[in-house]
Amino acid sequence: MKINVDIDCTPEEARAFFGLPDVAPMQAAVMKEMQDRVVAAMRGTDAETLLKTWMPGGAAGLEQMQKMFWNAFGATGGSSKEGGK
Template sequence: MKVTIDIDCTPAEARAFLGLPDIAPMQAALMDEIEKRMKANLQAMEPETLFKTWLPATIQNWEQLQKLFWSQMAGSGRKE
């Protein structure tokens, strides 16, 4: 014997029938918070701000790398 049951209901009706909580209000609040944070962080993504933030560290690292190379080259010319 084979029995087939077709149920036609919306996801909200299925959640209510199974006793699952309605998380739509929580999800909407969470999405609003994410949107606010993304808008606030977009200001930091302006090219001028990024340039000012990254440039000093990049120049400092480049200078350190140059000093390392020069010290290695100066040391390699010595005869012991």
């Protein structure tokens, strides 16, 4: 024998029926805090701030890093021309 019981109720009604607490106010507070933190973190992501954070020397530090990369790649890569081909 198989018996099916369908109960049509909202999550809030089911939570109240089983005696579970209403966590909607806590969820709203947590989401507000998360939103505030994300917005605050996004304020620090403009290009100028990121460049200052990553490259303390600013443009001069970027140029030094580019030279270092080109020197490293030039030393290991050799010439790009292949014997006159």
